[in-house]
Amino acid sequence: MDTLTRTRRRLEALIEESHLEIWREHNRALLRRLESKHSSVEFIGDALSTEMVLNIGPQHPATHGVLRVVARLDGEIIRSCVIDIGYLHRGIEKVAEYKTFQEFMPYTDRMDYLSPYSNNVALCLAVEKLAQIEVPERAQYIRTIACELARLLAHLLWLGSMVMDAGAVSMFLWTFREREKIYDIFDLIAGARLTVSHCRIGGVASDLTPEAIEAIRAFIRNFPRELRAWEKLLNKNRIWLERNEGIGVVSAERALELGLTGPNLRASGVPYDVRTFEPYLVYDRVEFEVPVRTEGDNLARYYVRMEEMRQSVRIIEQCLQQLPPGPIRNENAKLSYPDKQEVYYSMEGLIHDFMYTHWGVCPPKGAEVYAAIEAPKGELGFYIQSDGTGFPWRLKIRSPSFCNIQALESILEGAMVSDVVVLIGGLDPVMGEADK
């Protein structure tokens, strides 16, 4: 009996012990896929066969949450692998059908929990496009600033955890020190650090205070220096370069086929960025570059994200300079929440507030919309269909991590066990968003 058959029998015995029929079915299907993928490389009757099936995750230090990779190993080399997702599925899209658009916003915080503000903005932009709500300029600038801060937040976590997965633990703490500063800024902007929910349909909840602006200025003054220090440590580090160079190569055509998005796509040589392709908010009024590399390997993904952080700082700087005065929410109380002053001290304000909370904004019946933004992980889109009530009839989220994870199977095959961690780190999926 060859090793593979033996391994399969043992796994099957384990699976049979489970009491849940659906769980048994699921794992049997995974094993079948794992075997049929490359049936030509089976070793028949080889007593010295070195193959084994290794289950990486869902509880594993390097899988960034609850990603599960079932890999068939030959020694240290991965012969074939299957990705199993869904461990963080919360049915967010279905939940949305029972919430008004504004009520649904806190759920988006919990999708890509590394950049909650981008998710809020994506939802708001979709709803505003659907119901044709105008957003005052100042609110758009505030949203842009916060979105870029969220991008820094997400990229900093990516940098720290990817370098930590490669073995340099200190980097993680250094990037977290900077993230802490951004969280403090969000505290000043929105009153919450992680789950901000600061956007409102038709604007934002509160204006930037002078001390928030001062904190942002102080941060972007200091941040490029930190970035340079990290690059000094990594860009010429032989171990770091060799661990990433030529690993997980995805060509431009293959990247498009796989549906890669965001920095991963741009690292493969496709200069697609929603911010320049189809500008939203005020991205057409600021100058910035979209970094693109053509190598398509893990190192290219690293360079692209490092450069993106520098560009984010540029965007924030320009937005702060251009920041116009004015209202921060649409003043039509049927489209957007009235000001709190009004709610507390006028009858109409209170009624509007009540109606808005209860019914929300009602787009025309049968209207449908797809709006996308460039979230830190890639194109984050909301597709909404309306039935004329304050609740979406159907809300579909196109999350970038879900698309990026698709590439994992094909780049893991042929790689080594040590590559698994840096490749997952390089693709930078967030399971909260992939599983929704």
Added chain:
Amino acid sequence: MAFESLQPKLLLLAAALLALFTMAAYTVYFERRISAWIQNRIGPNRVGPFGLLQPLADVLKLLFKEDIAPAAADRLLHRLAPMISVTAAVATIGVLPFAHNLILADVNIGILYILAITSLNVYGITLSGWASNSKYALLGGLRSSAQLISYEIAMGLAVLSVVVQSESLMTSQIVEAQAEIWNVLRNPLGFLIFLITAFAETNRLPFDLPEAEQELVAGYHTEYSSMKFGMFYVAEYMNVVLSSAVITTLFFGGYLVPFGHLFMSDLPAWARTGLEVLSFFGKTGFFVFVFIWVRWTIPRFKYNQLMRLGWVYLFPLAVLNLVLVALARMLF
């Protein structure tokens, strides 16, 4: 040999063991403090003044933890493996000279003994990986055996170059031969090779593949808990201390006090010994710091890179270095 003549040796043994265990425990403490310092954190500072009693608390905690062995583990080997690791680490102490004439066993094959005993370490790690009956542990154990065997050759050749220079296998003779000039200045390449292989032999970053926590969860000791895990932990830090001590002995004049010939002869015997012991542990402490510093700065090698470095670069370099040292010895 009569018991009376053994007595001073036994006392020295007790003192050396005590010093070694304390140093290993405090290396853990300093590792945590230094890493905290590197990472802008504070580190353990609650137990005792400056957190100095933290190692004690850690050991107590480990002792009271539940001892778990996997159901399908090989019980005997699972138990034996941590013991082998600690024993192999402790045994090296026998031939290290702490000061002039202050050595447990000044055997004439001291260096060979060190090489032989440190090789035993691989058994502890490989057996633990095998006996745990866990895939992650097995991968860790296999990585470790390949790694240790590959790097031992380069290490042996680097040591051999030192032996050629000092014309003796006795550790005390090797130290005395450096009275004029330290080996690190006469044989810098040998020192570099030895330093790199020492990192590899102690399984420290950038060579910590056997326990690569982000890939293999905890590698060979994934399935260990309680004091059995503690023993691996202690063994790792003892290896760090002892590797530093061996580096000191082979390349940095061991217990010799820098510029000691200028003033040492005027001092009384006890002060001389004291200074030498201080010098030995001072130099050792410095290398312990280097071990910690490197660990918290550099990423980890990949398995094939590790093998390439060992066989393609270090091995030929070590041979070349040996030939050069031998030629220099013949000519001058």
